[in-house]
Amino acid sequence: MEIVVAILIAAMIVFAVWSAMREIKAYRKYLSGSKEYLVSRKRRNRRVVISIVLVAEALLLFLGIYVLAFQKPMQMLLYWIAPMLLIILLVYLGMQDFRETSRDLDVIVREASDVILKKNSKAQVQNSK
Numbered sequence: 001m002e003i004v005v006a007i008l009i010a011a012m013i014v015f016a017v018w019s020a021m022r023e024i025k026a027y028r029k030y031l032s033g034s035k036e037y038l039v040s041r042k043r044r045n046r047r048v049v050i051s052i053v054l055v056a057e058a059l060l061l062f063l064g065i066y067v068l069a070f071q072k073p074m075q076m077l078l079y080w081i082a083p084m085l086l087i088i089l090l091v092y093l094g095m096q097d098f099r100e101t102s103r104d105l106d107v108i109v110r111e112a113s114d115v116i117l118k119k120n121s122k123a124q125v126q127n128s129k
Contacts, residue, residue: 005065012058020051038104043097050093057086 027044030036060083070076 002065005061009058009062012054012061016051016054016058020048023047023051038101038108043100046093046097050090050097053086053090053093057083057090060086 023044026036026039027041030039064079064083068079070079
């Protein structure tokens, strides 16, 4: 069981670092003039914060499971409050990111459909001549 938990903690850290690096790289491409969708400073900052919180969560899990030994149940309970609060923060930030991404995708789809409709109406006008 401890091996599974260790693999999970390692996967959390790898994912958090990879995700943060990907967002920073995408934002740099965007700043250099590359056409990137769903890239903004606000989104990049939020996703980097999510990655930092995920790494903190993994470290707290590692400490709580492998390093610390609590003498009293109350000490253990107090320690595990912080990881639980971080999980709630991760869920909140994830939901906020999902909401913004959904809104941005709706705008992209709406703009694409407007372009298609304009092209079709121009084609119909030219065919009717």
